[in-house]
Amino acid sequence: MKTLTFPVNIVGAAWKNKNLFIRNFRSFAAxxxxxxxxxxxxxxxxxxxxxxxxxxxxxxxxxxxxxxxxxxxxxxxxxxxxxxxxxxxxxxxxxxxxLAPITEPQKILCVGLNYRGHCDEQNKPYPKEPMFFSKFASSLVGPFDNVIAHKISDSIDWEVELAVIIGKKAFHVNKQNALDYVFGYSVAQDISARDWQKQRNGGQFLIGKSMDTFAPVGPCVVTRSAIDASDLSIKCSVNGVEKQNGRTSELIFDIPDIIERVTQSITLLPGDIILTGTPSGVGMHRNPPEYLKPGDVIESEIEGIGKIVNKVVEG
Structure with a gap:
């Protein structure tokens, strides 16, 4: 994780006055x-x-x-x-x-194939444009809630992701100031029923991604100024065995780019959640493929934010 630095105008000018420096330090730390x-x-x-x-x-x-x-x-x-x-x-x-740190967001927007390693493990070229899809808000659960292994699927997979929480109404935003519209960050799991995502439902992602409990998020929302989200460690393990280990610096389309592209046609609102993609190591692309089953425990962790732990239970 990159070291946070104070704005030059605060450090340079305020250091000349100890009391002013302390007040500005407290303001920044707030x-x-x-x-x-x-x-x-x-x-x-x-x-x-x-x-x-x-x-x-x-x-x-x-x-x-x-x-x-x-x-x-x-x-x-x-x-x-x-x-x-x-x-x-x-x-x-x-x-x-x-509980989940956001209640009833209007939108949960997701970006597929957005980590270089995730493309590499599928032998796919890096996309020239981001692939967007959505999850229903009803799939949202807390950071330590159970994930249901719905009986209609036998191919339920894990995907640890950095979640972006929008802080104010955003429309026609430029990437240069896109982070001004971010309130903070959280840890998410984009649980996916691969059979419904890939083979069923006409190839549309919606059901495979939006089944109940398929979006654990938490344990908190870290304010944007607290971390540099462009280079964080991001990991996932199942039953104590590490499955994913990457860094957010692998993103093909970074957060400002995502916000700029989306807001050219879709208004983002306070509390909306953007899931930014997953690194390599998902179950579907292992040899042989691995999928979640009742009793499994998924641990998902992002540097500077925290860890969520979700047990898989029978549906």
């Missing part, structure tokens, strides 16, 4: 937050909080929306949240159920 949606055990009320540094505790955002999508839509200044964070009640992570 943006480096991990938002998490959760329920306290025994209580069905959804809450919104922020992880502490080692993610052992969550601070509840009292006085703000209890839904990250609504918080993003409100246009709240994250500095305001940071300024009040010392007064927020803390709760131990062991006392809560972590």
């Amino acid at each position: 943006l480096n937050m991990k938002f998490v949606q959760y329920k306290q055990k025994g209580d069905q009320t959804q809450r919104l909080g922020i992880f502490n540094d080692n993610e052992s505790e969550i601070k509840e955002l009292s006085g703000f929306p209890n839904d990250l999508k609504k918080l993003i839509e409100s246009g709240v200044n994250i500095d305001d949240i940071k300024a009040k964070s010392s007064s927020f009640k803390s709760i131990n992570r062991s006392e809560v159920e972590i």
